Amino acid sequence: MHALMVIRTYLKLGVLNVVQYRANFLFDLLSVGVYLTTSLLSLAVIFGQTQTLRGWTRDQLIALVGIQILVGGLNGLVIRPSMQQLMENIRLGTLDFMLTKPADSQLLASVQQVNIGSIAEVVVGLAVILTALARLGTEVGADGALLFLVMLVAGATIVYCFLLALSTCAFWFVRIQNILVIFQATFNEAGRWPITIYPGWLRATLTFLIPVAFAVTVPAESLTGRLTTLTTLATLALALGFVAASRWFWRVGLRHYTGASA
Amino acid sequence: MRITPSTARTRESSVPWADSAVIAVRGLRKVYEVPEREGGVRAAAGSLFRRRTREVVAVSGIDFAIQPGEVVGFLGPNGAGKTTTLKMLSGLLYPTSGEASVLGFTPWRRDRAYLGRMTLIMGQRNQLTWDIPVIDSYELNRAIFRIPWPEYRRRRDELIDLLEIGELVRKPVRNLSLGERMKCEIAGSLLHQPTVLFLDEPTIGLDVGMQRRIRAFIADYNERYDATILLTSHYMADVEALCRRVIVIHHGSLLYDGDLPGLVRRFSPHKTITVEFEEGFSQAPGERLAALIAPAGEVVEQSAIGATLRVPKAETARVTGRLLAELPIADLTVEDPPIEEVIERVFSSGSSEAPGQDQVAAEITREAERR
Incomplete structure (x- = not known):
């Protein structure tokens, strides 16, 4: 598969170049450490007062924090840096070079930049999830692990498509770098908690407008055994829908770009 | 070299009109729609809602084959x-x-x-x-x-x-x-x-x-x-x-x-004559030079030891002969003007609307004559 080979090459070079950015890697590690600490502290404060939060126990919420860090890490590994680079390419006109290459332009745009420092978050996220599971004492069987993995991939896909669609807006508005910052802030702040704790309107926003729910809460539900079949199927359907819609939007944007740029 | 659409031949190639060319272009045209607004805050605010656009013709129907x-x-x-x-x-x-x-x-x-x-x-x-x-x-x-x-x-x-x-x-x-x-x-x-x-x-x-x-x-x-x-x-x-x-x-x-060379011939109806005077010829021959190359020629540059002149092509031989006969000349060269100069004149002659080929050539000539 050509696409996989291209992705593999980008990732390989990203790993090879991490040595050039040791400081960057250390800062990533430091920042994820700070983030984890504040998350755990706020959990400690809340569970000093109560035993459950809308049905979620402390250790379940620790698992959720782990999932959030993991998804954030996967996002920061390729998607976010690539989308930032994409908007830069549109602004500077260097997207031209991507379009003159015999490969899928969406693919090239989506994997063009690898920030290998985010591996730190992936590792920390996994460690937190495993710790939480150990404390919960739940045995996650093969099917449970598979379900979790599928939900994780679906969630990450939804986030990717969402960010791609946001970045595609740059074809019309050129300077919209801040749009990614808004997503990031929402993801970091609202994503720390299961969305079931929010009031209805906010829950709807975080599910459909800014799909934090599918990125974090749904995979966490799958690990803690509270995922319904309906939600599972809806998540998969939504992921597929996002893929189709964002690709369609990308093509519209591209047509706009090739039709108008000088 | 223009493309002539091949009507008689039916080739295997997907585009018969391109013939044997690697790059062939026929009637290629590109018009951009660019947003336009007046300066000022009010106009900027207005343009947020109602974008006025203007058509700019970037390429207006060109043909070539390579x-x-x-x-x-x-x-x-x-x-x-x-x-x-x-x-x-x-x-x-x-x-x-x-x-x-x-x-x-x-x-x-x-x-x-x-x-x-x-x-x-x-x-x-x-x-x-x-x-x-x-x-x-x-x-x-x-x-x-x-x-x-x-x-x-x-x-x-x-x-x-x-x-x-x-x-x-x-x-x-x-x-x-x-x-x-x-x-x-x-x-x-x-x-x-x-x-x-x-x-x-x-x-x-x-x-x-x-x-x-x-x-x-x-x-x-x-x-x-x-x-x-x-x-x-x-x-x-x-x-x-x-x-x-x-x-x-x-x-x-x-x-x-x-x-x-064809470009130079087409767009520069002048030749450049550079002369170097014999040693000791210190008398500034400005007026004499001007008189010798009159009426159509002109002195572009002049120094103590020589001069650069621009004369219409048809006059080149006559002017050269007169110069050699009248002045103590050590060296004389006749050249086409540098290509940069020709190009620059082709372009600087363009007015705001697209002029035809002959119009440009005519304008170049006129401009040269004015100098």
């Missing part, structure tokens, strides 16, 4: 439509109307087979990834263009050798100078061994030595692989060294298509 292995200079002032044309030919822009065929493909359909056989190099924009070593960017291109490893290594090493960039390719792009970066860009764009090259000002901003090396490399590549090259440049030295043929566009229309 044969395999030709290196053609594509000339025109800024905004003439050169880059727009190159972008249409490399598949980045849809034309408003007209046709083009490159290697038998319609560029803007962006067939992967087509993209794998051409390259676009822009001197003003770089495509190598900023933060990683050059050689890693090359490897990305290897993956994208599906170049088999042995082929890739052979071509990479050959290009590194030819461009003398062995020292540079392990450094990240941001640590390279402009000239070094350009050489690395060129090597990266040629790894898939394209046979059609669109070069948009490949030597811009480089020092003279670097320009010369890049020129030599392009000529060499053209020879080695029989590549067809369409090149734009503001440096006439590039064009003179590389292109036997030039296509001149101005305000989106084709002004000239032919060889370089």
